[in-house]
Amino acid sequence: MKIVCPVKQVPRPDSIEFDADTKQLRREGVPLLLNPFDAAAVAHAAAHDAEVIAMTMGPPQAESALRTCLALGADRCIHLSDRVFAVADTLGTSRTLALAIAREGDVDLVVCGRKTTDSETWQVPPEIAAFLGWPHLTSVVETEVHDGTLRATRETDDGYETWELQTPAVVSLAYSRNAEVEADGRIDVWAASDLVDEVHEHDKRFGQTGSPTRVLAVRDVTPERARERYTELQPAVDRIQALVAERGAEPTSWDKPARLGEQPSPKRYDCWTFAEVADGRPTRMSLELLAKGRELSGKLGGDNVALVFGPDVSDELARHGADRVVLADLDEYNPQVWAAALRQVLEQLRPHVLLIPATANGRELGPRVAGELQLGMTGDCVGLGIDRAGRLIQTKPAYGGNIVSVIMGSTTPQLATVRPRMFVPLEPRDVAATVERFEFRDLPQSTARVVERKESPARDLDEADVVVCLGSELPSEDIPRARELAESAGAAVGATRAVCERGDVPRNRAIGLFGRAVAPRLLVAIGVPGDTEELTGLVKANVIAAVNHGEAPMLSAADVSAIIHWETAIPALAGAL
Numbered sequence: 001m002k003i004v005c006p007v008k009q010v011p012r013p014d015s016i017e018f019d020a021d022t023k024q025l026r027r028e029g030v031p032l033l034l035n036p037f038d039a040a041a042v043a044h045a046a047a048h049d050a051e052v053i054a055m056t057m058g059p060p061q062a063e064s065a066l067r068t069c070l071a072l073g074a075d076r077c078i079h080l081s082d083r084v085f086a087v088a089d090t091l092g093t094s095r096t097l098a099l100a101i102a103r104e105g106d107v108d109l110v111v112c113g114r115k116t117t118d119s120e121t122w123q124v125p126p127e128i129a130a131f132l133g134w135p136h137l138t139s140v141v142e143t144e145v146h147d148g149t150l151r152a153t154r155e156t157d158d159g160y161e162t163w164e165l166q167t168p169a170v171v172s173l174a175y176s177r178n179a180e181v182e183a184d185g186r187i188d189v190w191a192a193s194d195l196v197d198e199v200h201e202h203d204k205r206f207g208q209t210g211s212p213t214r215v216l217a218v219r220d221v222t223p224e225r226a227r228e229r230y231t232e233l234q235p236a237v238d239r240i241q242a243l244v245a246e247r248g249a250e251p252t253s254w255d256k257p258a259r260l261g262e263q264p265s266p267k268r269y270d271c272w273t274f275a276e277v278a279d280g281r282p283t284r285m286s287l288e289l290l291a292k293g294r295e296l297s298g299k300l301g302g303d304n305v306a307l308v309f310g311p312d313v314s315d316e317l318a319r320h321g322a323d324r325v326v327l328a329d330l331d332e333y334n335p336q337v338w339a340a341a342l343r344q345v346l347e348q349l350r351p352h353v354l355l356i357p358a359t360a361n362g363r364e365l366g367p368r369v370a371g372e373l374q375l376g377m378t379g380d381c382v383g384l385g386i387d388r389a390g391r392l393i394q395t396k397p398a399y400g401g402n403i404v405s406v407i408m409g410s411t412t413p414q415l416a417t418v419r420p421r422m423f424v425p426l427e428p429r430d431v432a433a434t435v436e437r438f439e440f441r442d443l444p445q446s447t448a449r450v451v452e453r454k455e456s457p458a459r460d461l462d463e464a465d466v467v468v469c470l471g472s473e474l475p476s477e478d479i480p481r482a483r484e485l486a487e488s489a490g491a492a493v494g495a496t497r498a499v500c501e502r503g504d505v506p507r508n509r510a511i512g513l514f515g516r517a518v519a520p521r522l523l524v525a526i527g528v529p530g531d532t533e534e535l536t537g538l539v540k541a542n543v544i545a546a547v548n549h550g551e552a553p554m555l556s557a558a559d560v561s562a563i564i565h566w567e568t569a570i571p572a573l574a575g576a577l
Contacts, residue, residue: 001050001145003109005074006097006128007038009058009065010118013513014532016399018220025218025403032061034068036176036514037113044173045111046073048145053078053104057085057096067182076186078104084192084203089211090121090379094371096206097124098131099195107168109150114139114172117513119398119405120380122172122358122417123367129170130371135336135448136170137163138364141507143171151451155508156360158278159456165448175507176514212376212411216393222402225544226559233572236560240545240576243559244521247542249424252291254321256298260388269352269390270302270324272413274342274366275317276357282306282313284463285357287320287425289418292384293355294321294426299386300352306433307345307354309338318433321426328438333361336446339368344440346373351413353392355384358417359462366417376409381418382540392416400513400532401539420462421519421540458508458516464492467520467541468574469511471534472498473527473549474566479504482526482566489574494518496534512537524573526566530554545573 009032017026045052054069056062057080066077080100088096101107110132112125122138129136141160142153145167153162155174192199192206202209226243230236271293275286282290290306297304303323308314310332314325326349330341342365346354356366358380370377382404383395392414394407409415461467468486470479470493479499486493495505497514511518513533519540528534528546530553538544538557546558547569555561562569 001048001108002053002106003045003048003050003111004053004055004101004104004107005038005042005045005069005111006124007042007054007056007065007069007113008035008116009033009056009062010035010116011399013117013400013536016403018403020220023218025399032064034065034179035113035116036178037115037117037173039068039072039179040175040177041111041113041173042069042072042074043177043179044143050108051075055097055100056080057088057093063187064182066187067184068179070185071181071183072179074185076188079187079189081189082191084199084206087208087211088206089213089376090123091127091213091371091374091376092207092211094124094127095131095210096195098128099205100190101128101132103190103195109145109167110170112170112172113176114174120396122363123370123377123379125170125172126364126367127371130368132168132170134168134170135165136364136368137165137335138172139174139360140171141174157457157459157462157508159508160454161450162452163448164451212374213378213407213409215405215407217406218398219404219406220402221404223539225557227556228560229555230560230562233562233564233569236545236562237572237576239560240522240543240573243543244577249542252294252424252426254294254426254429256294258298259301260299260386260390268302269300270305271297271300271353272305272307272351272355274354274356274362275306275308275313276359276361277308277310277313278459280311280313282316282320283357283459284425285359285420288421288423289355289357290317290321291426292423296353296384296386297323300390302352305351309341314433314435318431319428322433324434324436326436326438328440334446334448335364335368336448337443338365339372340443341440342369343372345438346413349438352390353414356415356417358419362417366415370415375411375413375415377415377417378407378409379417381416382422384416384418397539400536401517419517419519419540456506456508458506460492461494461509461511461516461518465521466491466524466574466577467518467522468493468524468526468570469528469538470495470499470505470526471528471554472496473529473552474499476502476504478566482570485567485570486524486574489571491524491574496528522577524570525554525558526570528554530557547573
């Protein structure tokens with residue numbers, strides 16, 4: 001068996017600085033390392049009885065990341081290094097990696113990290129699979145391969161699913177690991193001419209010319225925190241309530257803004273939202289995007305459209321802002337079938353903009369279709385706008401979330417996945433929407449099937465107004481009581497990676513750079529030390545309250561903090577709203 005692991009060298013997250021004068025990142029002297037998710041992928045692949053090949057695309061100094069892969073168990077490495085590869089976006093990168101994997105030949109499995117820590121590029125693994133034409137799964141935690149059948153367990157927002165699919169296939173791993181050791185070994189260097197018969201000037205298969213998205217600007221959006229210390233709970237609660245009221249989210253409106261442009265085109269362009277359904281209702285994330293869609297569709301002069309695969313929830317979508325609802329009958333989520341279905345919708349109905357929730361399924365589905373149709377796509381957006389030419393302006397986090405990139409694409413439909421709680425759902429109204437049925441043409445039979453499910457729901461972390469994050473200062477025996485107190489106060493409960501890796505809280509509830517980012521109105525950190533990895537997951541919280549046993553970085557990173565016993569603090573702080 002042969003396994004290829006695409007990897008990337010990234011800056012160390014705690015070393016990134018923004019130059020306010022040049023409006024650029026300071027890159028000189030920043031230490032580089034192997035992306036921790038990729039390190040986990042290489043180590044995971046090496047545990048199989050297989051030849052493991054690490055592959056990276058980057059400048060000469062990226063060789064050190066490959067030497068780390070050799071230390072983790074890779075048998076050999078391939079370094080894709082050529083000037084024509086430079087300034088590639090995720091689609092351009094995925095295309096080049098897929099060409100190299102095909103050039104290597106006889107590959108049974110591609111094992112990727114699920115994202116990079118510098119630019120949140122979750123979409124690369126599904127796009128690689130799209131270019132190869134292979135099945136894929138994302139956020140995988142376990143794999144076994146027997147006689148050409150891959151058995152993989154996937155982490156979702158609802159728990160864990162075990163799938164069986166035929167190889168060759170592509171998977172991305174959910175978890176990360178640190179690795180800074182290096183070893184010597186075979187590293188082959190390939191140029192563009194090793195991948196294709198002829199390299200053309202301005203070759204649209206590579207680099208910037210083969211990339212449909214570009215970065216317009218980079219901005220520092222580090223939130224200002226009050227950094228106030230309290231010794232008593234009631235004044236702290238009062239201050240939290242005042243801060244939450246001051247920092248309310250931007251209101252959404254049923255009234256659409258006017259069409260943009262000094263001489264607006266008579267053409268009308270619609271904004272679509274892919275509406276996910278859970279427990280028979282549209283998810284909060286879908287309603288958030290639908291609310292933003294009213295603004296965007298107004299600026300485009302078109303309709304606010306909801307697309308639903310599955311049950312008819314058109315009444316609820318209309319009550320939350322949809323002008324039109326497109327319904328399509330599909331069974332439960334299957335990445336192969338749903339990707340083919342979404343592709344048909346995009347090819348036939350050609351929405352101008354399609355917004356997709358950045359959920360486990362959305363991050364898998366959207367990039368796969370973007371890769372198949374070679375469309376530009378921005379993942380994990382935290383802001384959206386429309387320019388006067390009708391192009392979607394997308395803001396996405398980089399380097400932990402305090403830095404954002406402003407991105408625009410050149411292809412249509414314009415696709416974006418969007419993080420939860422970036423917008424506020426509209427207040428429901430008793431209105432109706434136009435409902436259309438979409439009929440599919442001969443969807444493929446899936447070669448993948450679910451063989452087991454384990455429930456462990458975590459959607460509440462994306463929906464709750466109050467989230468409590470439990471940290472490693474709390475010993476394992478205190479976690480059940482702390483969680484009980486928080487949930488009794490109406491809060492959703494997550495934990496740092498360290499707590500989840502101890503087995504005290506399910507790992508799909510991990511909050512931080514290597515878990516999920518949350519954006520509640522109030523985040524209560526209990527016993528969280530507050531290192532860069534942990535703070536990254538809290539950047540978008542409106543207000544942060546922190547309780548620690550003693551002095552810790554978390555206290556100075558919060559709006560309101562106290563050194564007080566958690567058992568007293570949790571009911572008061574988590575119930576502050």
